[in-house]
Amino acid sequence: MSAEPAFKPRLAAIPDPGEPKIVAEGINKTFINRENGEEVVAIENLDLTIRDQEFVAIIGPSGCGKSTFLYMLAGFEDISAGTLSMDGHPVTGPGPDRGIVFQEFILFPWRTVLRNITLGLEMQKVPRAEAEAAARKWIGLTGLTGFEDAYPATLSGGMKQRVAIARALAYNPEVVLLDEPFGALDVQTKFYMIRDLQTLWQEAHKTIVMVTHSVSEAVIMADRVVVFSARPARIIYDERIDIARPRDALDPKVIDRQREVTEVLSAEVDKQMRREAGRNPLGN
Amino acid sequence: MTDIQIERADGRASALAAGSARRLLAGIRFVAPVFGMLLVWELVVRAGLVDGRVLPPPSLIAARGFEMVFDTEHAVLLQHIGHSLYRAVAAFAIAVVVALPLGFWLGLNRTAYNWISPILSVLLPLPAVAWTPIFLVTLGHGDATIISVCFLGAVFPVLYSTIQGVRAIPPHTIWVVRSMGAPRHAIFTKVLVPASLPTVMTGFKLGLAHSWRTLVAAEMLAALSYGLGYMIFAARQYMDTQTMFVGIVLLAMLGFIFEHFLFGTVERATIRRWYAHHRKGG
Numbered sequence A: 001m002s003a004e005p006a007f008k009p010r011l012a013a014i015p016d017p018g019e020p021k022i023v024a025e026g027i028n029k030t031f032i033n034r035e036n037g038e039e040v041v042a043i044e045n046l047d048l049t050i051r052d053q054e055f056v057a058i059i060g061p062s063g064c065g066k067s068t069f070l071y072m073l074a075g076f077e078d079i080s081a082g083t084l085s086m087d088g089h090p091v092t093g094p095g096p097d098r099g100i101v102f103q104e105f106i107l108f109p110w111r112t113v114l115r116n117i118t119l120g121l122e123m124q125k126v127p128r129a130e131a132e133a134a135a136r137k138w139i140g141l142t143g144l145t146g147f148e149d150a151y152p153a154t155l156s157g158g159m160k161q162r163v164a165i166a167r168a169l170a171y172n173p174e175v176v177l178l179d180e181p182f183g184a185l186d187v188q189t190k191f192y193m194i195r196d197l198q199t200l201w202q203e204a205h206k207t208i209v210m211v212t213h214s215v216s217e218a219v220i221m222a223d224r225v226v227v228f229s230a231r232p233a234r235i236i237y238d239e240r241i242d243i244a245r246p247r248d249a250l251d252p253k254v255i256d257r258q259r260e261v262t263e264v265l266s267a268e269v270d271k272q273m274r275r276e277a278g279r280n281p282l283g284n
Numbered sequence B: 001m002t003d004i005q006i007e008r009a010d011g012r013a014s015a016l017a018a019g020s021a022r023r024l025l026a027g028i029r030f031v032a033p034v035f036g037m038l039l040v041w042e043l044v045v046r047a048g049l050v051d052g053r054v055l056p057p058p059s060l061i062a063a064r065g066f067e068m069v070f071d072t073e074h075a076v077l078l079q080h081i082g083h084s085l086y087r088a089v090a091a092f093a094i095a096v097v098v099a100l101p102l103g104f105w106l107g108l109n110r111t112a113y114n115w116i117s118p119i120l121s122v123l124l125p126l127p128a129v130a131w132t133p134i135f136l137v138t139l140g141h142g143d144a145t146i147i148s149v150c151f152l153g154a155v156f157p158v159l160y161s162t163i164q165g166v167r168a169i170p171p172h173t174i175w176v177v178r179s180m181g182a183p184r185h186a187i188f189t190k191v192l193v194p195a196s197l198p199t200v201m202t203g204f205k206l207g208l209a210h211s212w213r214t215l216v217a218a219e220m221l222a223a224l225s226y227g228l229g230y231m232i233f234a235a236r237q238y239m240d241t242q243t244m245f246v247g248i249v250l251l252a253m254l255g256f257i258f259e260h261f262l263f264g265t266v267e268r269a270t271i272r273r274w275y276a277h278h279r280k281g282g
């Protein structure tokens, strides 16, 4: 693999770095393609340390292994080589210390909004009244007040994803993993979600890892942006975003950062496209 | 009571009235064509356009039905109905007991599914009645054979739907509850069961309908004394078309009741409440 550093680390003032929470060292992931039995190297020799209560956004070309990495953190995907630990203990499977939100707003349609959000606490045998009180707090913070008794089928995409986010926060995991949480929403809804939920992440006091394909999402929301290379995934950019919240999409500092990340990302996408064109001489 | 309160109460009452008026109208829309058909049938036979010995008019069929309930020893028609219901429902119940756990297992276990599903796809389109002679040879005439054949009619739709229902649950749904630290049994009761319920209900409907359809033929071939299928078949010896039609009409009516009332109630309490809503919020 090329050893040249793709970026020069900039020494920025890091706001409250916290203790290392998640440590990935030399992670490899190889899939066996079911149809032709070929090996697909999704992630190669990846090192990443995520600190306690840090909000990290991971961005990269599509198909590069972002979701795979997130599912490893969640404990659903095993690691081909390397070590992955949380609070010093190896990650061996899913657990209530990590909550997860998917792009396709996975909800339980037979439960009302309130009951969707209390499910995690029910699983932990928290008394009903206590569970509801906790759920109502997150209902308030995610802007779902008034929808407590609605069934998911009655909600729009944006509202559904608020429920999924509230549900992941309500049972109080230490880490929240978000896989393109706004990816299925229209631009307008996405805009309001990102704006409305800015304070939520601070309020939550959790370590957050969000996979996204949107540079502006990453820069507006995260404390730190990590860019993955095309497959096999390596880290080609890793910077803190020292901009006070709430952040405005039109703030020149935000725009500057977006340009910087976009440059790294488009260079990578170009490289990938050239490589694919090389593999396919007709270049169609 | 102030005027406003009265007005509100009136509003609620009129909304209720509108609701029941709508239901009444829907009922009329359904019943009217059926009555129309019966009326045309009656007139066509009375006018002598059709031979009344082959196609008796509805009035005579109804009269014969009443006669078989009230003017016979032990209300013979009710005996026929009772036997048929018992067999169809028993077969369906056994089918559910067998197919539900098997369906969940096959739905969750990919290897088992890969082995069993080809066998199922071969057996699924096979009419269960085809097995009747085999059962007659081994179990003889009577309930055991009839229930076994109906069981085969009911079990495949229930099994197939359960498998489909479980397999259609997005893996991420299960990931979400596993992330909550859900124990195995909670994943089953709180997610797998409700998530597959709509499809499983369809399987139940189909299963009972198949059991009911299979029953008639099985009873014609294997019943000793009672059952609607037996009744229809036995009446042929006396050219008693009225009794045959009493049986046919009852088969249709009971089948209709199974489909629309038995499962309709369960569906209204669950699936329709979860899914049949308008979207709100931005």
Ligand SMILES: Nc1ncnc2c1ncn2[C@@H]1O[C@H](COP(=O)(O)OP(=O)(O)O)[C@@H](O)[C@H]1O
Pocket: A031, A032, A033, A034, A040, A042, A060, A061, A062, A063, A064, A065, A066, A067, A068, A069, A231
């Ligand atoms: N279960 C799997 N089996 C085989 N290949 C897989 C599997 N999951 C992901 N991959 C492959 O691994 C690569 C990374 O996928 P993914 O992590 O989903 O990418 P993304 O960065 O878009 O989230 C892709 O090439 C994908 O096809």
Ligand SMILES: [Mg+2]
Pocket: A066, A067, A068
């Ligand atoms: Mg992905």
